[in-house]
Amino acid sequence: MIDGLTPVKPATSEVLIVTGMSGAGRTTAAHALEDHGWYVVENIPPQLFGTLTDLVGRSPEAIPRLALVVDVRSKELFKDIREALEQLRAQGVDYRVLFLDAADDLLVRRFESARRPHPLQGSGRIVDGIAAERLLLKDLKDQAEVVLDTTSMNVHSLATTITGLFTESGPIVLRLNVMSFGFKYGLPQDANFVADARFLPNPHWIPELRPYTGQDGQVSGFVLGQEGAGEFVDRYVQALLPVLEGYRRENKHYATFAVGCTGGKHRSVAVAEELARRLGQQPRVTVTVQHRDLGRE
Incomplete structure (x- = not known):
């Protein structure tokens, strides 16, 4: 929270936490949300959730829908995500969690084709990083309102799915x-x-x-x-x-x-x-x- 600001409940319930397994499509999901009017903040430390939702509550007409994309690249910061989400609830923020998942063998192929290491593999193998990430994200996945398995999706079908899920206005559908x-x-x-x-x-x-x-x-x-x-x-x-x-x-x-x-x-x-x-x-x-x-x- 910014010094001197009192927590304010955002005037909109459209606050979405986007997370999930590395390589499962977070970036594609973020781009699809951004294309349909969401204000997307990527790679945000959980410690800043409260600050951003405070700002949304003070100018809902400027930022009617806020998507916070969080991942495990900063493992030490990510450990505080449970506390950060509890703080949002205490502030009266009605958020949802979108968790993107995919089969391990597909995640391995995606990292191998991109020739990039998994953020948690350290000196081990890609599968070691995936296993560590699954353990770290287990509680967050369990409490997610929406879990999407992207194993059989390409970038276009994932973007279409995200659009259908999060761009409709009006009564809760x-x-x-x-x-x-x-x-x-x-x-x-x-x-x-x-x-x-x-x-x-x-x-x-x-x-x-x-x-x-x-x-x-x-x-x-x-x-x-x-x-x-x-x-x-x-x-x-x-x-x-x-x-x-x-x-x-x-x-x-x-x-x-x-x-x-x-x-x-x-x-x-x-x-x-x-x-x-x-x-x-x-x-x-x-x-x-x-x-x-x-x-x-």
Whole structure:
């Protein structure tokens, strides 16, 4: 806090802490936010959070939306981030945390292609730096309102996702991502809920359906017409409605609901599409659909 200034709650709730694993896309996210009117401060020590939010509170018309990008390059300064966030809460600042993550093997490839060391690897290997960073960021990831797994994203899809999440004004809107996936390729890292569609007959074993996907009418009709399929979707949507209301009460704006089957081509795709259609009928909800493993062999 600047000497002589009393902490002031910003007149806007648009304060976003952007953090996450090195190499997971923080810079791309920051540029996307900046392109859509956010005032972005990169590589900021947590000790300065309070100072900047004080200034925002005194001139909200000049800085209506503030994004603070923080990383672990200064390990000693980063250790104070928990205290800095508690100070923001004490000041009445209603902030959100965006955490960007990616699979370790992808992070290694990104550092190798850039020919740069990981900021925490020291004299060790890149994987050592990644492991140290994951440990340091664990608590922050656990409390993040939005966790984005950028493993399968390029810079354009990440920027588009950030734009969709953080540029809409008006009443609080829940942004839901309904994702299909194949269990044989692993669980999605950023899923808040995971449903299993493997209780339904598999179109893979029906020769005339095998070449198609759950996005095709003949497959979706087959999957959703099976005994228990409609009841499952009905009950799952009903079970999620109090969750959505709870997210609103807790100021959580984003969630990923994942539906899996064996390969992520037929059953999970069909159920995810129907689940997204049904959730999209709820008020103040926007829904996107992602088929993570569609197209894999």
